[in-house]
Amino acid sequence: MTDATAPLATEGRIESLAERQRRRWRMIIALRIIVFVLFVGGWELGVRAGLLDSFFFGQPSAIIDKLIDWIHNGTSIGPLWKQVWVTIYEAGAGFVIGSVLGVLCGITLGRNQLLSDVFSIYIKIANSIPRIVMGSIFIVALGLGSPSKIALAVVMVFFVVFGNAFQGVREADKNLIANARILGASDWQVTRAVILPSALSWILASLHVSFGFALIGAIVGEFLGAREGMGLLIASAQGSFDSNGVFAAMIVIAVVALCAEWILTTIEKRLLTWRPEVSAAGE
């Protein structure tokens, strides 16, 4: 070996490292597909071989048939898109109202020691109530229409977002606050220029979780009593012992949740461009 070959050897090693990473990524995708095929295929075969009772567990092929049937002919309670839209509307409205209220209250209480000392006990009490149960109250008070579902979604979302916004305000860097004040910022400017941006990553993290909660709120609300929506669709499928219908509805809801997650991730990336890039491993 002479010195002249050394750089070439290094180059070769770097190339093989990149190649190895690509190969690993291909392998992971292949494994993911295998897991999916094994699970769904096993389920289907298990039902066909009589090991699983399709009455309880459904059957993948029948679930897909059900979905196609819903898309073409509508569901037992009306067109599928209408049910999906109602649920998205209720969850979305509850999500927006709940997050705005949560952020406002979180920042107000986070910035004001007296208010937070007074209200912290009540928030703890309210937070310890199983919030799903409030759905019954909302349906009695607000009726079978959308408002009761939106109210339940708001309650589900509010506490998560509030908690994170409050914590985000409390975790704001004391040095940055001091610096802003020295530079001439008023209390309101400190809130806008330092508190909000530093609480933003906390708030955005809570929004990810809370859209799921809003969806649960809307669906459980519909489940408890409604005239339309995915929750009612599940309830009516359950009432007619149609397990394939329950699974099909679950898939539709999962698609909605994944789309919302994707939208939130995009917004988050847009808002947090100032943060150092996290290593792009995984996705």
Next chain:
Amino acid sequence: MSAATAVALKNVARRFVTPSGDVLSALENFDLAIAPGEFCAIVGPTGCGKSTTLGLVSGLAQPQGGSVTLFDAPVTGVDRRVGFVFQQDAVFPWRDVLGNVMAGPLFRGVPRAKAEAEARDWIARVGLTGFEHHHPHQLSGGMRKRVALAQTFINKPEVLLMDEPFSALDVQTRELMQEELLTLWTQSGAAVLFVTHDLDEAILLADRVAVLTTRPARVKSVHTIDLPRPRNIGTLRYDERFVAIARRLSDDLRDEVLRARREAMA
């Protein structure tokens, strides 16, 4: 007419209540006066209360006793004439360099266009032209300090408080920043109160160096540094006058550090 002192602390006391309910005295009977345009460094044993003095002058904290004045008027809150460079990074991570430097003028109600023009000028003065739209995480520690200096000097402070601003930098960068600071200070004519644990740094930069006692801190002694200006940071430390001063101050400080250690052991 001009005031006799830019900053004066008279008989100042600052005490903290610890979580266990004890009263901890950071400063007692603290006296120090700084003339307009003077560069005064404060050195002392670790944790003796050096930074506490800056907090009092900035108006971010209030004394429990004595008086703190700026240009002969008592400090009642954050004063527009005061600038503060912090030990840790205090630039806003979500703003780019331009946004950080123009923050002060914008907070103070300067129109955006004027603030931006001033900010671009200061960015050029600290040598960051071309980095206007970089975010702090994309800059080195030294460059972030330059942003902090521009951010502070753009407000044209008459009193500049600095809390170990260069302690996190490597030796070479620190030297460059010290020269940079001396240049900016000479142009601005501000009075500087510079806290450091680095005795050499204090002597290289300051007109006077105040040595503090262990907690509760008082001013133990004040040394006038009669080295001529402009000073060359790179070569001055090998000058025999510098060495003589350094030896004198080092002896003075060592007594205090040893006493602090004995008290900590006891």
